[in-house]
Amino acid sequence: MSARLRVALIGGGQNCEHEVSLASAASVRAALDPARYEAVPLTILRDGRWLGPDEEALGSSAADSLAAALAVLAGCDVVLPLLHGPRGEDGTLAALCELAGLPCAGSPTRAGALTMDKWATKLVAEAVGVRTAPGRLVTEAEAAAVLFDGPVVVKPVAAGSSFGVCLVETEEALEPALRAALALDDRVLVEQVVRGREIDVAVLDDPDHGRRVGPPLEILVAQPLFDTTTKYDGSAEFVIPAPLTGTESKALTEAALRVYDALGCRGLARVDFFLTAEGLVLNEVNTMPGLTAESQVPKMFAAEGLPYPEFLDRLIRSTPGLAR
Template identity: 40%
Template sequence: MTRRRVVLLFGGRSSEHSISCATAGGILAALDPEKYEVVPVGITRAGACVLASGDPDDWRLDPEALPEVLDNGTRVLWPESAATREMKVVSDGKAASLGDVDVVFPILHGPFGEDGTIQGLLELIDLPYVGSGVLASALGMDKDFAKVMFRAAGIPVAPSHTVTASEWADAPLAAQAAAESLGYPLFVKPARAGSSMGVSKVHVAAELAAALRRAFAEDQKVLLEAAIVGREVELGVLGARPGESPRASVAGEIVITGREFYDFEGKYLDAPGIDLVCPAPLADEELRVMQDLAVRAFTAIGAAGLARVDFFLTPDGFVLNEINTMPGFTPISMFPKCWQASGLSYEALLDALIELALGL
C-alpha cells in the first residue's frame, strides 16, 4: 500500500504555541506508519517554518517545561506554485526535497494558524488540508462575529458586549456601563484567543479594568459576556462526506469543583478542581437537541472537517458558548474522548479527518 505523505504543521506565533506542540505529539504517536509518512513542520514563535522532530516524546506536555518549536536553522519551503506539491528543506545552505505532499494537517491553535491565515496560504498553493477553510476558520476564531452568525441561525448564545482597546482608552465609562447592564459576575474574554488565554471572571466592577488589561494583552477586541449558570457540556462534530451530513458525537461534561472556571491550568496542566466526564449523563432528548444545535452551529459558519462545540445546559435549555474549529487533540482532550465514547478510536478519527480533507 502506498503511504500518504502528511505534513503535520504545529507550533505557531500564538500564545497557544505549546498546546499545539503537545497536540502534535499525540498525533505523531497515533498516525499509523504503514499508512502515513509524516513530515513534521514546526512554526517557531517568530514564524519560521523548520523541519522538526518526529519523536512524540519531544512534544510531551510537561508543566515544568512546556514544549516549544526552536529554530534549528532549517527552513521548510512550501511548493513554489499550485503546479507542484513538492516541498523542500534548506539546511546548511543546501536544499533537499521532502517529496510531494498529499495533505497538510495544520494542528495550530489561536491566531496565525487557526484563524484562516495558514488556510489562505494552503489555498493559494492548492494543498489539501484538514479542517475548515479561510472564512469558517476566521469566524470560528472570532467570538464576536461567530455570535452574529449563531444568532442569525436562531441558536441561543450568552448576552455580550464587544469592546476594542481604543474604545476602552477613549470611553471607559461606556464599557463600564455595558458591564453593569450585563450584570456581575461576568466573563471578560479576548475575542480571538483560545485555551482560556486572557480570560477572567469578574465579580465586581472594581475588577473590570484589570481583567480588560489582561484580555487586551491577547487581542485588541474583547467580549464582556454574561456568566451563564448551567452545566458545561461539549461534543465533537465531523464534517460531511460527499452525499452525507455532518455528524455529532456523544457529549462530555466539564465538572468544576474547585476553580472559578475551566482555565488554562485546568485544561492542560492537570490542576485540581476539574473533572472530565464522558459520556455526559444526559437524557436521550437532551443529547439529540444538543447534537442538532452543534451541527447547526457547524453549518452556520460553513465549517469543514471538525469542530468542538461547547454549551451550557441551563434550566431553560442549551446556550452555545463557542465553537472551536481546531480543538485540542491530545489523546486525553475532550474532542477525541467524545468520539472514542461514540465508537471511533483516536487512530480511526485521524484517518477520517485525513480522508475528509482528501474528499474520500
C-alpha cells in the same frame, strides 16, 4: 503518489497556544498508522520561522523559511494543520494551502476566520436561532467607559485555551481584566455570566459513515471558571457521555450542527455549550481543538468505539481533493 500518504503535520505557531499545539502535533505523529501514513513534521516558531522534518531551521527569516516550507509541503499529499489560535486555526494555514493548491484537512479559510472571531460566531449563531450569552464588544478606545453592572466574563475576541479570559465579580477587577484581554487582542467581549452545565459536542465529517456527532462530554471543575490552568493541570473531570435527557441531547446535537453548517465548518469542530435551566447557550466553536489522545474530542469518539488512530485516519481522509 506513494503507497502511503505523506501527511504534513504542522505544529507550534505564533501565539500563546504554541506549546499546546506542539503537544497535539507530537501526539498525532506518534499515533498515525505507519502502514497508511508517512508523517512529515513541520514546526512554526514563535518568531514565524519554520523548522523542517529534521528540526533544522528552513531559513534565517520568516519569509525565507516559509518559501522553503512550501517546497516541503509541495511534496506531501495532504496537510494537517495542528495549530490552535490566531495565525493558524483562524484560517491562515488553510488560506496558504488553498493558494498553493494543497489539500488541507479541517475547516476552510472562512470557517476558521469566523469561528476564531467569537463576536462573529455569536452573530452567526443568533441568526440561526442558537442563543448566546448577552454581551458587548469593547475596543481599546472604549475600555475606560465600560461600567460594572454585575458579574461578567471578559475574554479576547480571538484567542484560545481561555488565555486572557477572566471572571469579574467586583468593580475593582474589571479594569485589570480588560487590560489583560486587550494585551492579547484589540477587541474583547464582556459577557454576562451564564450559570449552567458545560457540555461539549464534537462533529466529524466521517468519510466512511457520513457526518457524525460524538457522545456529548460534560466538564466538571471545582472552580467557577474552566480557565487555562484548569484546562491543563488535570483537575477537570470529563464525563462521557454526559448524563442528559433525550430532549437535551437532541437539542444540543441539532444546535451544534446548525452552527457548524452556518459557519461553514468542515472535517471537525468542537461546539461548546452551557446547559441552563432555560435551555442551551452557545459558548464557542473550535475548528482545531486539542488533539492529543487525552483531549476532549478524541476521548469523545473513543467512547463510542472509534480509537484515536482511526479517528485521525477519518479526519485526514475527510479532506476535499485528497487522492485516495
